[in-house]
Amino acid sequence: MSTTSNSPIASPVNVAVGILMKPNGDVLLGQRPAGKPMAGYWEFPGGKVEPGESFFDALKRELLEELGVEIASAEPWCGIEHQYAHAHVRLHIYICREWRGEPQSLEGQAFAWQGSVGVEPLLPAAIPMIEWLDELRSEIGLAA
Numbered sequence: 378m379s380t381t382s383n384s385p386i387a388s389p390v391n392v393a394v395g396i397l398m399k400p401n402g403d404v405l406l407g408q409r410p411a412g413k414p415m416a417g418y419w420e421f422p423g424g425k426v427e428p429g430e431s432f433f434d435a436l437k438r439e440l441l442e443e444l445g446v447e448i449a450s451a452e453p454w455c456g457i458e459h460q461y462a463h464a465h466v467r468l469h470i471y472i473c474r475e476w477r478g479e480p481q482s483l484e485g486q487a488f489a490w491q492g493s494v495g496v497e498p499l500l501p502a503a504i505p506m507i508e509w510l511d512e513l514r515s516e517i518g519l520a521a
């Protein structure tokens with residue numbers, strides 16, 4: 378039986394996502410630029426994993442392409458799967474505390490450092506991460 382990319386039983390697309398976190402707990406979000414599905418929605422930086430690429434290599438490549446930052450280390454944090462009308466995605470989410478360079482808007486996207494996240498609309502699959510990040514900040518002694 379053949380499937381299309383919009384079929385609910387199609388394999389999910391792997392996406393590497395990086396949450397850049399400053400020592401004070403602020404995290405970086407970007408706004409999807411015009412021309413992409415769900416343009417205008419806010420998300421954490423990242424993108425699709427290419428064939429043969431590890432999730433961590435995809436993360437490093439995407440953050441360099443989108444923001445011009447070099448990830449020095451990152452810790453796998455959680456996974457989320459979500460079915461959109463345009464795609465079925467599986468997000469592999471990392472927390473990054475060490476990077477080189479200042480984030481720049483290399484794809485014309487707006488971006489914002491946020492403590493308690495106030496930008497909207499957020500991509501639906503990013504919404505649960507906000508609460509989990511608040512819990513993480515509490516666990517490590519930072520105010521949510």
Ligand SMILES: Nc1nc2c([nH]c(=O)n2[C@H]2C[C@H](O)[C@@H](COP(=O)(O)OP(=O)(O)OP(=O)(O)O)O2)c(=O)[nH]1
Pocket residue numbers: 392393394413419420421422423424425426459461464466468500501502503
């Ligand atoms: N980067 C990112 N993607 C997310 C998040 N939440 C979420 O549902 N997604 C989805 C949206 C997209 O369907 C998919 C990411 O694909 P994309 O199209 O942005 O990836 P890409 O940068 O490789 O894009 P392209 O080169 O194909 O244009 O993951 C998130 O927090 N960050």
